[in-house]
Amino acid sequence: MTQTLELKDKMEGLLRTNRLPHVWCSGCGIGIVLNSFLRALIASETDENKVAVSCGIGCTARISGYMNIDGFHMTHGRALAFATGLKLANPALKTVAIGGDGDMIAIGGNHFIHAARRNIDMLVICVNNFNYGMTGGQAAPTTTKESCGTTAPYGSFENPFNLPFIADACGAVYVARWTAFHVRQLQLSIQEALKKKGFSFIEIFSQCTELFLRKNKYGAGLDEMKFFKQNSVIKNGADTREAEFNSRNDKIVVGKFVDRERPDFKESMDGYFGKVLKDKFIRYEGPLQTKI
């Protein structure tokens, strides 16, 4: 009991409670992600003063505004490019980018693949709700085949992205996928990824109750949680090509797929310049301390 009370206090300390109620619809999965993220921060004993959360625009991207840590609500799709600047200019920061599927892989797709390729040391969390929530339920590059969106009124006929596969192919050092149902695994995964050095990626399938579910008559939030529960197969270490989720008839492959070591951008840069420039190289350590 005391332990839960302590956790509650800590959670509240990490929330801007004076901003509540939040903008999310009831039953939406984004709140679960926020909850899991804060629990993971606490459990991993990450110094919250050194965490910076960069977000683009979308329902998911509103997440930084509710957390009582350094938060950035930037432009649609650009959270990773902004986070790259934060991290390179202050290597002591734990840099996290959180956003929706449209934000990160449609408009932000180019930044995503390059941040992964460069192995920028950041944790990237993508809430995949199979559509554009914030703008009213349009189709996304993740929309499952034959599912409807307001801009795909007869159902989508495009191939959706397999995000773990892209992240893997681009060089991410940590790749996992869970759903809003898998709260325990998700929290542990975030804890683990927070400790990783390099580009870590976690995709979370989530229910957009008001738009994607309603429009497609897939049921209420709870029904989608059941769908996630019943259709998921945990396959840790699976080949990310198996993680395809092209249609609602596919199994949802979840688990930790990639966990490897690769020098991150800064290590590569410092190591290489040290080698070729020798004593002429001045290693950049971080910004000077300010008055505060």
Next chain:
Amino acid sequence: MKADTKGVLTGLHFMDGDHSCCEGLLAAGCRFIGGYPITPSTEVVERFAERIPKVGGVFIQMEDEIASSIVIQGAVWAGLKAATVTSGPGFSLMMEHIGLAAMTETPCVFVNVQRGGPSTGLPTLPAQSDMMQAKWGSHGDYEIIAVSPNSPQECFDFAILAFNYAEQYRVPVMLMMDECVGHMYERVKIPSADEIELVERRWATCAAGEYLTYKPDADLVPRMAKAGDGCRILVESLTHDERGYPVITPQAQKKLVSRLVNKIKNNAHKIYKYEEYKIEDAEVIVVSYGITSRVAFKAVELARQKGIKAGLLRLIVVWPFPEKKIEELAAKTKAFVTAEMNLGQIVLEVERCAHGKAKTLLAGHAGGTVHRPEEILEVIEKAISPNSSVGIWEL
């Protein structure tokens, strides 16, 4: 605050404007550039890429200009001075984040080595046709500062000036060069670090727990804390209150956006910078900036030799536009000739501020080459001829 010796290449140099600009950025304390190659600006980042590992800082070649223009803002909020460098097509892609920097009050510098447009236009030839874009290019109401150098020496000096303005007013500052200034070689004198005066970031002075991201000082500019200071900052691109919390109302919009505009407008008298030459008795005043101002100077000399009372108002800071100065001169002079390498941009401002009290003519062309002095002289002569009327500018 004095410059850090590590970034200052004190001495006499023979270099072009692009290289000199890079040295100016370094001298100003810029330790982060995110860029994407584009002619005729690339030499700036090429030099920076070579210099920065020996100075201590970061250069990163981003995937495009959209990324370049925001990666620098991440670096700024982490505590560094940062800039990006581009030309027309890249500048167009950066508009999104010029607006972001204006909205989030992120001090940073955008260097635009202008080339002919629209679109891919003239990659290797000069123009001054992005002057309105620099001011109006992103959506919404906001103000920026733009400075225009006319020599490699000034590319150095004004890179420092640009950073000083950015830090003082927490705005994106445009360093509006052009291909000619960028590729022209001249003597550049780089002073010693202790001769270079820098404006320090306006760091928060209150306790971390009391800090509000957007609470302005009396001059309407808020103080900054960086990520990792424990201030729990909230940097918001939506319309926001002093805490950085989004507030989607006309009242919040009025309060915030008016302040963003007024922090420049109310301080404009401290920001304006121009040079005057033979203005006192001038009946025709040539208004010019950047490389064209050097040709305009020659044109004024030629006019004087012909007995025409011509003078030159050379704008160093183009935005904010020196409205009062033009109003004042309009009451005394007969005509303005705006000489610029475009088909009529800053001439619109001159026309606006002259309020019909003096004629306003354009000596402009579509870009690709600097003017010949005779072309400007011709318009000066037209300006004093009794047949030309108020407000006419011919191409």
